[in-house]
Each structure stands twice: as C-alpha cells, then as structure tokens.
Amino acid sequence: MQWVGLVRNVMLGRQGLSRAVLLEAVGDAGGREPRSYLTTGNISFVAPPGDLDDVVERIEAGVAAALGRAELVAVRSLDALRDLVAVDRFAAFAGEDWETEVSFLRHDAPPLDERRIAYPRQTVIVDVRPHEVLAARPRSGGARPHVNRLLEEATGCPATARGWSTLRRVVAALDG
Structure with missing residues (x-):
C-alpha cells in the first residue's frame, strides 16, 4: 500500500x-x-x-x-488523501485573502471530538474529520488562530498542517 x-x-x-x-x-x-x-x-x-x-x-x-x-x-x-482533495472543500475561500490548511493528527490518535475545538474567532472551520481539521483563516489581522493550534489544544496531541495547495500538489505528483 x-x-x-x-x-x-x-x-x-x-x-x-x-x-x-x-x-x-x-x-x-x-x-x-x-x-x-x-x-x-x-x-x-x-x-x-x-x-x-x-x-x-x-x-x-x-x-x-x-x-x-x-x-x-x-x-x-x-x-x-486522494479522497480528501477530490472535492474543493475551500471553494468559498478562493483568492489571496485566505490561508486554507488541513491539520493532521497521527494515524493512530484517538478520534477527535469536535466539541473540544475552541472558538476559532476569525478562523473558519470548514470540516472536522476523526483525525483532521480543515480551516481557512484571513491572511492578516488578529484573532485568527492557526488550525494546528486549535487541533492540538482540542486533543492534547501533536499535529502537523499543510496548505490545501500543497496537499493537492503532492497527490498530483504521486498520480502523475
């Protein structure tokens, strides 16, 4: 696999x-x-x-x-990952004003309880999955916590984030 x-x-x-x-x-x-x-x-x-x-x-x-x-x-x-990027989950956040990112937990982490995610202020939670959170946040201004911080605070586990365009490019390279 x-x-x-x-x-x-x-x-x-x-x-x-x-x-x-x-x-x-x-x-x-x-x-x-x-x-x-x-x-x-x-x-x-x-x-x-x-x-x-x-x-x-x-x-x-x-x-x-x-x-x-x-x-x-x-x-x-x-x-x-193919399934994740197959749908443009960030279509409503196109343009230079938004950072669109996905934060990932370990594959074997306990499933995320989305009720534990703190109020994201200016950051918009686009989707919550058992081991990922998809979010968009304004490129500038205050009160726009990074999706990684939100996920780590909700779970107490380390996470890593990738930009939406990075994920799409990695999948395209693997499929190319």
Whole structure:
C-alpha cells in the first residue's frame, strides 16, 4: 500500500535534515520506494498496512536522530488523501485573502471530538474529520488562530498542517 507521510515542523535543508537524510530514514525504517515532495517534509513510501505502525515509529526515530528532537510523522494512505482533495472543500475561500490548511493528527490518535475545538474567532472551520481539521483563516489581522493550534489544544496531541495547495500538489505528483 502507498502511504504519504507529513513530517511536523521541518524544512528540508535546515537543521541537518536534507532530502537524502529523510529518504534514508524512510528506507531504513522499512518504507519501500521512498520519495520526497516539496521542502516541507512530505514523503511517500510503500509498506504493508500491518507494518505501518513500526515503519512510522522508525521514521520518527530517524528524523529525531537527524534533528536532535522528536517530531510527528502523520501518515495517510494515498487513497485517503486522494479522497480528501477530490472535492474543493475551500471553494468559498478562493483568492489571496485566505490561508486554507488541513491539520493532521497521527494515524493512530484517538478520534477527535469536535466539541473540544475552541472558538476559532476569525478562523473558519470548514470540516472536522476523526483525525483532521480543515480551516481557512484571513491572511492578516488578529484573532485568527492557526488550525494546528486549535487541533492540538482540542486533543492534547501533536499535529502537523499543510496548505490545501500543497496537499493537492503532492497527490498530483504521486498520480502523475
């Protein structure tokens, strides 16, 4: 099965985490056919579903060894990401005035109880899923909390976010 991993809080080429180091960590973890997309820690690999937890744990250990700190790797199947981006969930927020993002929990995190999401003020919650929150927020001004902050506060778990256009580009690259 093909998986997409989203490494939290990294930019390739900084703090000792190059594309080559990240791909080596994925390969050493048991992920076959590792590839990297863009510079924000987006990877894909092939692994049997039954091995996913172990592979992710080892990828996180490899990332921690390179960075000197632990970071989440949120993983979704390519099919799940295809389904997510198949519908333009942010059509009402087109244009330069909005940041459109999806925040992801670990694949094995407890399901999100959307009632725990704090009042988002100027941020608009577009959709809440068991392990993701989709949100749009104005590019400027105050009282516009980042979707990651909202998700982490609601769950007490680390999360990582990607822009909607980034997710669409990663899926397109994998399908291309």
